[in-house]
Amino acid sequence: MNTASFLSRRLIEGVGKLGAVGWFAIGMLAALPYVLRRPALVVQQIHNAGVLSLVIIMTSGFFVGMVIGLQGYDAFSRLRQEDLLGAGAALTLLKELGPVVTALLFAGRAGTALTAEIGLMRATDQLSAMEVMAIDPMGRIAVPRWLGGAISVPLLTAVFNSVGILGAYFVGVRLMGVDNGAFWSQMQEFVEPADVWEGVIKSAVFGLVASLIAVFEGYTAEPTAEGVGLATTRTVVLTSVLVLILDYMITALLL
Amino acid sequence: MSAISAAMAPMIEVSDLRYDSAGRRIFAGLNLAIRRGSITAIMGPSGTGKTTLLRLITGQIRPKSGQLKVDGAEVASLDRRELFRLRRRMGMLFQNSALLTDYSVFDNVAFPVREHTALDERLIRTLVLMKLQAVGLRGAADLMPAQLSGGMSRRVALARAMVLDPDLLLYDEPFSGLDPISMGMVLRLIKVNNDVLGVTSVVVTHDVEEISRIADYCYVVSGGQVIGAGTPAELGQSDSAMVRQFMSGAPDGPVPFHYPAAAYETQLLGGQRS
Numbered sequence: 001m002n003t004a005s006f007l008s009r010r011l012i013e014g015v016g017k018l019g020a021v022g023w024f025a026i027g028m029l030a031a032l033p034y035v036l037r038r039p040a041l042v043v044q045q046i047h048n049a050g051v052l053s054l055v056i057i058m059t060s061g062f063f064v065g066m067v068i069g070l071q072g073y074d075a076f077s078r079l080r081q082e083d084l085l086g087a088g089a090a091l092t093l094l095k096e097l098g099p100v101v102t103a104l105l106f107a108g109r110a111g112t113a114l115t116a117e118i119g120l121m122r123a124t125d126q127l128s129a130m131e132v133m134a135i136d137p138m139g140r141i142a143v144p145r146w147l148g149g150a151i152s153v154p155l156l157t158a159v160f161n162s163v164g165i166l167g168a169y170f171v172g173v174r175l176m177g178v179d180n181g182a183f184w185s186q187m188q189e190f191v192e193p194a195d196v197w198e199g200v201i202k203s204a205v206f207g208l209v210a211s212l213i214a215v216f217e218g219y220t221a222e223p224t225a226e227g228v229g230l231a232t233t234r235t236v237v238l239t240s241v242l243v244l245i246l247d248y249m250i251t252a253l254l255l
Numbered sequence: 256m257s258a259i260s261a262a263m264a265p266m267i268e269v270s271d272l273r274y275d276s277a278g279r280r281i282f283a284g285l286n287l288a289i290r291r292g293s294i295t296a297i298m299g300p301s302g303t304g305k306t307t308l309l310r311l312i313t314g315q316i317r318p319k320s321g322q323l324k325v326d327g328a329e330v331a332s333l334d335r336r337e338l339f340r341l342r343r344r345m346g347m348l349f350q351n352s353a354l355l356t357d358y359s360v361f362d363n364v365a366f367p368v369r370e371h372t373a374l375d376e377r378l379i380r381t382l383v384l385m386k387l388q389a390v391g392l393r394g395a396a397d398l399m400p401a402q403l404s405g406g407m408s409r410r411v412a413l414a415r416a417m418v419l420d421p422d423l424l425l426y427d428e429p430f431s432g433l434d435p436i437s438m439g440m441v442l443r444l445i446k447v448n449n450d451v452l453g454v455t456s457v458v459v460t461h462d463v464e465e466i467s468r469i470a471d472y473c474y475v476v477s478g479g480q481v482i483g484a485g486t487p488a489e490l491g492q493s494d495s496a497m498v499r500q501f502m503s504g505a506p507d508g509p510v511p512f513h514y515p516a517a518a519y520e521t522q523l524l525g526g527q528r529s
């Protein structure tokens with residue numbers, strides 16, 4: 001009884017939250033014309049999100065690629081199909097690990113920074129000051145950060161995938177002795193454009209969602225130090241859960 | 256409305272304003288009128304809702320009921336575009352300065368100019384440096400807000416609030432945290448803006464003595480209502496003990512200095528025993 005009422009209350013809260021996030025997104029779309037006249041604001045945010053995340057994305061990508069190299073080599077060598085390692089690593093990265101891990105890392109690094117930045121602006125009345133100066137903080141602050149993040153995630157995913165394949169190559173070919181030519185030619189043989197597109201679609205959706213949540217949580221944070229702290233936590237938790245759920249849904253739709 | 260009566264009508268007209276915040280009554284029938292081109296002081300104990308009143312005037316929040324007109328327009332009924340058009344004629348100095356932390360002092364002051372005008376950078380530079388000179392901070396143009404003291408931030412925020420020469424300037428505690436020299440300077444600046452440019456000024460402050468030197472009219476707000484109104488001289492002679500206490504700053508009198516609480520002795524002794 002108690003558990004059921006607890007769960008149903010959480011469910012209602014969750015639906016209400018998604019509604020609020022959706023409503024916020026509509027508000028940002030209304031402020032879009034302001035930003036379209038000032039593309040430099042978005043470029044600035046792509047730069048911010050990119051610089052914040054690039055090192056962590058490349059490091060993580062390389063290690064994830066190396067693990068795929070080890071595990072893939074182990075699995076394929078049991079089947080005496082070591083030559084397929086390149087294809088296996090590329091498919092794993094492009095279709096799944098690249099978009100998902102990049103989105104999770106983005107939430108942890110750039111997403112929390114966005115939430116904290118905007119939350120602090122709220123807490124120090126900077127957003128109100130803009131309002132009173134007749135400048136819409138939705139257009140000036142929220143939308144450029146949303147778009148900047150949304151554009152960054154697919155770009156970062158591409159970096160993650162490239163570095164990951166290098167990692168797999170390093171372990172598979174250089175350490176384990178998989179044939180260099182076979183590694184690349186099998187990759188070319190088996191990876192279809194549809195596989196690339198699956199990854200692109202996923203990373204585009206994850207980017208829009210991860211960045212939306214980060215901006216929403218910052219914008220609606222309680223204007224206190226504690227409130228901003230809680231909001232950054234919510235950014236990571238909510239983004240992670242949503243990315244994993246969406247990953248399943250997109251995969252099921254596309255297969 | 257004819258042109259003449261429009262010019263005579265008050266810049267801000269508040270009647271029977273009611274506002275609750277988080278279930279607490281802030282305003283219970285507030286009435287006041289602010290004459291065009293005047294300097295009007297709003298005084299009252301801390302937490303009485305002075306900042307809230309400025310937020311109502313700028314349309315950041317909406318009253319629960321009652322009227323609030325700025326320049327003849329009911330603020331709560333304006334749509335966003337109309338509200339923004341009205342706000343472009345207002346400047347506000349926030350109680351905590353509210354400078355944009357990732358812009359330099361110069362860019363903070365230039366921010367509204369760049370947003371709202373098509374002036375070229377050379378003109379903007381001249382304009383911004385003039386305003387910074389007026390608050391004595393031309394030399395600090397390249398500093399970031401984090402490098403400023405509280406009093407300096409306040410003066411930069413003041414330069415920003417007046418950079419577009421608004422018709423209505425709202426000052427939330429412009430003197431707090433200023434040394435006597437800066438205070439005198441800000442006081443003169445408010446007066447000059449008013450005399451030379453005909454700005455209507457609303458000054459929220461606790462500094463009774465300073466504001467009395469320049470204010471044309473004062474309102475004392477307490478308990479959600481206006482408890483005293485008049486020129487500074489009139490208020491000093493007020494019949495109301497509450498207003499006199501406020502003007503002279505005596506801690507004992509009808510205006511409670513303390514937030515409502517259980518009797519001091521009871522609470523202290525009770526705490527000791529339990």
Ligand SMILES: Nc1ncnc2c1ncn2[C@@H]1O[C@H](COP(=O)(O)OP(=O)(O)OP(=O)(O)O)[C@@H](O)[C@H]1O
Pocket residue numbers: 276277281300301302303304305306307308350
């Ligand atoms: N965001 C809020 N949520 C709930 N209550 C609030 C909020 N902001 C202000 N209040 C309450 O509204 C009342 C009026 O606040 P306000 O900031 O307008 O006071 P003030 O007159 O400007 O005080 P001070 O002179 O100290 O600046 C206070 O009692 C405060 O507790």
Ligand SMILES: [Mg+2]
Pocket residue numbers: 305306307350427
């Ligand atoms: Mg205040």
